[in-house]
Amino acid sequence: MQVLPISVVVPVRNEERNLEDCLSRLGRFAEVVVVDSGSTDATVEIARSAGARVVEFVWNGQYPKKRNWVLINQKLIAPWVLFLDADERISDEFCNELGRKISDPDTNGYWLNYSNFFLDKRLNFGVPQRKLALFRVGCGLYERIEEVKWSALDMEIHEHPVINGRVGTIDVKIEHNDFRGLENFLKRHLEYAKWEANRLMLLRKDGLASATHLTRRQRIKYEYISRWWYPLAYFAFTYVVKLGVFDGRAGFEYSFYKAWYFQVIRSLIDENERGAGTELGRASR
Structure with a gap:
């Protein structure tokens, strides 16, 4: 079976629940690197048992975060890098397509498509998820954003690679597929919202037009996210226009909580503009 000339990088922290299944599907790749942020469960032992190279990452709250840190500081043995999360599972069909596509000498990166689960149900409709998570080593880095402990996120979540x-x-x-209960989902998205509110404030300070590297989806989001109607429009778009209604209860709740997430971002921005959000206010100055 063809060995793919790709280094797979899996950033983790306390992922013993997901990691073993994720790593078990990576036997066709040149190397697997697990980047750990001080796990206190069996994550590191699982990674080493699977034959992965484990490196430790300690974040100081500023640039670079975990993925850029790997690209800047670690020697990857393959000419391509694929970033996977521990809750993501690949198939042989996916690997076969990788083998065909990366042989194109004129392409330096690839968008990846995802099949999401919520409430343990596969979502067949709604807004599709995709990430630019496969590219040639040396052809790009994730966006450099000069944050100062905006949130507890030590890994690039909403930053895209610039290729x-x-x-x-x-x-x-x-x-x-990693639904660890609604409480965990909401906690994660609260951290995402804190980060996004700070990001928007920084973009406003520097001028949105100057951020030429933003994707079309990012540009639309940051242009309109502070409008009162944005959460409602997002719900209508994903649940009605993109047919999330046909995913039943899971489709409704996923659309609802994503709209809630955008409303939290708006509320955090409003707080800062009123001078009430002291933490956000300090970050914007």
């Missing part, structure tokens, strides 16, 4: 050269798409989907 030099042509970018294509891998069509076979990656399975993304």
Whole structure:
């Protein structure tokens, strides 16, 4: 079986529940690197038992975060790097398409598509998830954003890689399934919202037009996210226009909580503009 000339990087922290299944599907890759942020469970032992190279990452609250830190500081043995999360599962069909696509000498990166689960149900409708998470080593880094402990996120979640050269798409989907309960979902999205509110404030300070590297989806989000109607419009778009209604209860709740998430971002921005959000206010000065 063909060994893919790709280094798979899996950033983790306390992922003993997900990691073993994720790593068990990576036997066709040149190397697997697990980047750990001080796990207190069996994550590191599972990674080493699976034959992965484990490196430790300690974040100081500023640039670089985990993925850029790997790209800048670690020697990857393959010419390509694929970033996977521990709750993501790949298939042989996905690997086969990778083998075909990365042989194109004119393409330096690929968007990946995902099949999401919520409430332990596969979402067949709604806004599709995709990430630019496969690219040639040396052809790009994740966006450099000069944050100062905006949130507890030590890994690039909403930052996209900025790639030099042509970018294509891998069509076979990656399975993304890690619903650890609603409380955990809401806590994660509260951290995401804190980060996004700070990001928008920084973009406003520097001028949105100057951020030429933003994707079309990012640009639309940051242009309109502070409008009162944005959460409602997002719910209507994903639940009605993108047919999330056909995913039943899971489709409704996923659309509802994503709209809640955008409303939290708006509220945090409003707080800061009123001078009430002291933490956000300090970050914006």
